[in-house]
Amino acid sequence: MKFISWNVNGFRAALRHGFLRTFKELDPDILAIQDIRLSPDEIEVETPGYYQYWNYSEEKSYDGTAIFTKEKPQTVAYGIGVPEFDQQGRTITLEFEDYYFVNTYVPFSGEQLQRLAFRQAWDRAFKEYVERLKENKPVVIGGDMSVAHEAIDLAEPSENHHHAGFTEQERDDFTELLDAGFIDTYRYYYPNKTGMYTYWSYRGDARPKNEGWRLDYFLVSDDLQNNLESANILTDIMGSDHCPVSLKIDLKK
Template sequence: MKLVSWNVNGLRACVNKGFLDYFKETDADLFCLQETKLQDGQIELELGEAYTPYWNYAIKKGYSGTAVFSKRKPLSVRYGMEADQEPEGRIITLEFDGFHLVTVYTPNAKRDLSRLPYRLEWEDRFRNYLVQLDALKPVIVCGDLNVAHQEIDIKNAKANRNNSGFTPEERDKMTRLLDAGFIDTFRHFYPDREDAYTWWSNMPKVRERNVGWRIDYFLASARLAPSLLDARIDAHVLGSDHCPIVLETKEIGV
């Protein structure tokens, strides 16, 4: 089974930069998007008959939003953690026979950290949500988690120590999530790999010099470890300030 996750930073713009070429080439079973930045009816995609799309739009136009394109028919689909408290379109959960798939676009604390208190409260609710799902069946979580967890996950750790996405508080929330029974699948396979990033600033020459952050993840319930085959970062793929990430697994729960 192949799963892909990509923060496309505006799907309409990404489509104009080769999105569909990559989508067709990867031929994923489940293809997850974050930061789609569109509303219902604003895009027509030729995904092929094999895929069914699931969209979670933000109320605010041109903001946030998630999607999953699935070859597999889910048992159920859920949008957000609490339907009346999720206006930003940040979460989609698909339930399958053997696992839950959750794609997420975690709120950014903002450059001035003005949204950090909300971010930390959101993290606690999200962790509790995943733990509840995990009690029912294993979980695969993917998306832009907006945090570089360890110093190995960011090019300039010392200079960014108290910046949004690398504050001690955000990193601690990631640690607590993993300690709740989840695996960072990339580090599961490549615990010491350096210079492996998924996001680069739009400043000149930053991506060319690979001055990046690893803030996009596939996490999995720890008991899925025997089913994991590989995790990779497709850093060569352009079209967004993030690149796609890929998880390959055995069939789960079949």
């Protein structure tokens, strides 16, 4: 199976920048997108051959997630069961016969770290949520995790040591999530590869200079390690300040 995750930085803008063409060319079994910034019934888009699931933020033009899947899931869940977090449309979980797929958009801690406590509370709640899922069947997580886990995951680690997305607290929380039994699939294949990022600021020509951050991930529960086939960062795909990430996995082994 081929999974794609992409923070589209606003779905209306993504449509203007060729989203549907890119979607068709990639031909994933599941496409998860984050930061849709839509309200219900604001946009209808036809995706032949795919079921669509949308989770909207209660705050207009803010956050939100969506999933397009070729296979119809057995169940669909919106949120992680915590109202404080679920009102922002950050998570969708699809249950299939052999696994769960979770699309998530982790909260940003704020330019002045004013939301760091909120973010850390989210981290704890999300870890508990996926741990519960993992007790039932394997789990695949795709999304914008809003953290560069290690110094290798951003271009300027020393300059950003206390900035949102690279604080010790956020990095430690991500380590705890992995230690709960999840694999960072890109680092599984490329443990030491440098210069590979998924986000570049629109300021300062960051993308042409490759001054970026790896914020977007596919994680899988460790019981799927032998099912992994490949994980990649699709840096050539434009249309957002993030690029898509991909995962190929044989879930029928």
